[in-house]
Amino acid sequence: MRPPGPDGNMSHVAHDRNAPEATARRAPEAQRDAGTGAAHRTLSLAAVLFAVSMTFIDQTLVSIAAPRIAEDLGLTPAGIRWVVNAYLLALAACCALGGRLAELLGHRRIMLVGTVVFLLAAALCGAVPHGDAALAWLIVCRAGQGVGAALMFPAALAVVGMVVPAARRRRSLALFFGLSGVLTAIGPVLGGWLTTWTWRAVFWVNVPVALAAVVLTLLAHLPDDARRGHLDGRGALLLAAGTVLSVLGLQQAGTWGWAAPATWACTLGGLLALVVFVRLELRTRHPLLGLRVFRDRAYVADAVVLFFAMAAFVPVFFFASVYAQVALGSSPNEAGLYLLVFFAGFGVAAQFGGRLLDRYGARTALRLGTALAAVGFALWAHEMTDLSLTAQWPWIVLAGAGIGLLLAPASTDAAGRAAGTARGEATGVTRTVRGYAAGLGLAVLGTVLAHTTTDRIVESLKDRGLSTATSRELAHGLTGTPAGQGGRPPAGDAASRLPPEVLDAVRGDFAEGNRAVFYAMAAALAVAFLCAHLHPGTRRTPAPPPGAGRT
Structure with missing residues (x-):
């Protein structure tokens, strides 16, 4: 099978099975391979690795730093979610455009x-000033990072196909994505240490990496x-508008009502x-x-499974x-280890996912992976109110294993289904969907999370003798949902008004809110499990390039 990246992305699609066209394409490719020296090939692959590594580790770095960013800049929970989501939306809205521009x-x-x-957007994120403009500054600059990643990622992966001879491409891609997977796993630990x-260092660390990629x-x-x-x-404008507006409405529902x-x-x-875009x-x-x-039923199954899986995988x-x-x-640091x-579960299971795809096709891996992930997330959610990693870690590993088992086969099979389409179309569609x-x-x-946690805190405070009005005011202050004050109540001021024993109860209420979130993730993966049964089970994995050895 072709080696996928840690996010399941494929950098290339199958060779056309039409012999004359395939031969015509291989002629200039052979000339290009002959003209590409080993030194330039090494430099090119190193440049791609440095560039793409930033996109792999960025999400985990910022997620680890999110509470510190919110505390230092006085951001509400809704505001810090926009800091994270601005990157994801810009990446989704512009990835297809980036591939086409390349x-x-x-x-x-x-x-x-x-x-x-x-690089510039990351540097500006790290230089955000304190004050009322901090949230807008971060959102704009995070969106700039997403646009940069959307331009960089499709082009960088295409460079691998440009510089590596066909006979060596599979081995080079395996090494490339293996190193990228290591970088992704390092992200939580690096984020905690920085x-x-x-917290500004989680953005600034991208600057030397990006400069190395440019050089x-x-x-x-x-x-x-x-x-x-x-x-x-x-099409680019409609896709961007549709992506941003639909998510804006849903994310702001907690603030606007x-x-x-x-x-x-x-x-x-x-x-x-x-x-209209479609x-x-x-x-x-x-x-x-x-x-x-999407006329291919198996491709539809792959895409839908990826949709529901990614709705849980990235937010987690x-x-x-x-x-x-x-x-x-x-x-x-401890959150990074968490x-x-x-x-740990994701990395080990990803290896088995590739073997299942090679031996049985995608359907088996999709069904097994979604089932394990749904059970893992549900049991993880069940143990969250125990406030103990000891009770949770087996289910965290199981949840990661389920995602690792399904992600690579779904993306690999989707790329194979597009063998007769224009180069890169399947990757563009699946990355946008994802x-x-x-x-x-x-x-x-x-x-x-905001609504569940707010309701729980209100009940806890009322049980301790506070009036309903006071309970709601304090609860909204802690969760950042609107309750006067223009929708931005100071969580720190609200917390300072509560005795320690009440704050302990509030932490339990926050755990209850997260339990609801993780149950929702389990539900999304259960839907993905049902969608996996839509896959017809036919096998159509890309054929290896002529002369390529087994890896």
């Missing part, structure tokens, strides 16, 4: 542009592979934009995304980190 303007050029944008120094890319002298074509500007016109205007307006793409001669791959970094630091009273338990699901999941689950 084809039109050259992968080397767009990789450099994306890396520089990511946060104990200063290596310039030294590699990659060929200019720009080609003529058309850019679907209307579910009955607010703005909530429904954003949500329905965004969904309408996405519907209709436009199906009729456009040069679409931004090749949606015709944020919610588990905040839970560990608030409910368990962990330090950032997340590392999840990666990013949108992550942003949507964070928005919905954040609203669930």
